Amino acid sequence: AQSVSQHNHHVxxxxxxxxxxxxxxxxxxxxxxxxxxxxxxxxxxxxxKYFSGDxxxxxxxxxxxxxxxxxxxxxxxxxxxxxxDTAEYFCAVRGNNRLAFGKGNQVVxxx
Amino acid sequence: GAGVSQSPSNKVTEKGKDVELRCDPISGHTxxxxxxxxxxxxxxxxxxxxxxxxxxxxxxxxxRFSAERTGGSVSTLTIQRTQQEDSAVYLCASSLSRDRGPxxxxxxxPGTRLTVL
Numbered sequence: 324a325q326s327v328s329q330h331n332h333h334v335x336x337x338x339x340x341x342x343x344x345x346x347x348x349x350x351x352x353x354x355x356x357x358x359x360x361x362x363x364x365x366x367x368x369x370x371x372k373y374f375s376g377d378x379x380x381x382x383x384x385x386x387x388x389x390x391x392x393x394x395x396x397x398x399x400x401x402x403x404x405x406x407x408d409t410a411e412y413f414c415a416v417r418g419n420n421r422l423a424f425g426k427g428n429q430v431v432x433x434x
Numbered sequence: 435g436a437g438v439s440q441s442p443s444n445k446v447t448e449k450g451k452d453v454e455l456r457c458d459p460i461s462g463h464t465x466x467x468x469x470x471x472x473x474x475x476x477x478x479x480x481x482x483x484x485x486x487x488x489x490x491x492x493x494x495x496x497x498r499f500s501a502e503r504t505g506g507s508v509s510t511l512t513i514q515r516t517q518q519e520d521s522a523v524y525l526c527a528s529s530l531s532r533d534r535g536p537x538x539x540x541x542x543x544p545g546t547r548l549t550v551l
Contacts, residue, residue, distance in 0.1 A: 357539075359542075365544075366525075366542050366543060366544040366545060367525070367527075367542040368542075369539065369541075372539060413476075413477065415477075419490075420482045420484070420490045421467065421479040421482055421490070421493065422467075422469075422477075422479065422527075422540060423479070424476055424477035425476065426476040427476060427477075
């Protein structure tokens with residue numbers, strides 16, 4: 324069965340700082356990887372996804388993620404965060420008819 | 435509709451009662467999923483429906499949980515004899531089938547927050 328690990332569950336940073344959230348996965352099949360975001364009071368939304376091809380994936384709102392197969396990683400980055408990026412971020416891997424999610428990263432951006 | 439809808443948005447019930455949660459997927463999506471989001475457990479898969487195929491029930495935590503999908507569209511998740519540990523947000527998601535679009539891109543509804551007293 325697939326699994327995902329996310330570290331540093333709580334992240335606090337100031338506006339304009341850079342953000343990097345780590346994601347490591349375990350799955351033996353074809354890898355489809357996702358980052359979802361949940362803003363306060365809102366439902367899960369897709370930030371970006373990787374199916375194949377270029378391992379550097381661009382998503383919405385200036386986010387990007389890099390798939391490194393040798394490290395089983397799919398880290399999320401944003402060069403300069405804004406207060407509106409305050410949210411919970413979930414990494415997920417698809418396999419066996421489901422998404423397996425990490426525990427999430429609660430990110431708070433201080434104005 | 436424009437997105438996945440779920441009802442009710444909040445449900446408070448007493449221990450031992452049965453509850454039904456409803457999900458309306460995006461029109462044209464043949465795959466439907468239920469997940470549960472709870473403190474300490476994160477997001478857990480419950481059940482998956484694909485068209486008229488038998489559902490994948492491997493994520494259901496006990497036989498008190500069941501789900502059905504009528505006419506390939508609306509789905510109902512039923513929890514019998516609710517327990518306090520069933521308190522969580524129950525999320526529904528839908529996606530296009532494998533042969534009609536990007537594999538695995540799931541669109542989530544707003545969830546039903548279940549509180550068992």
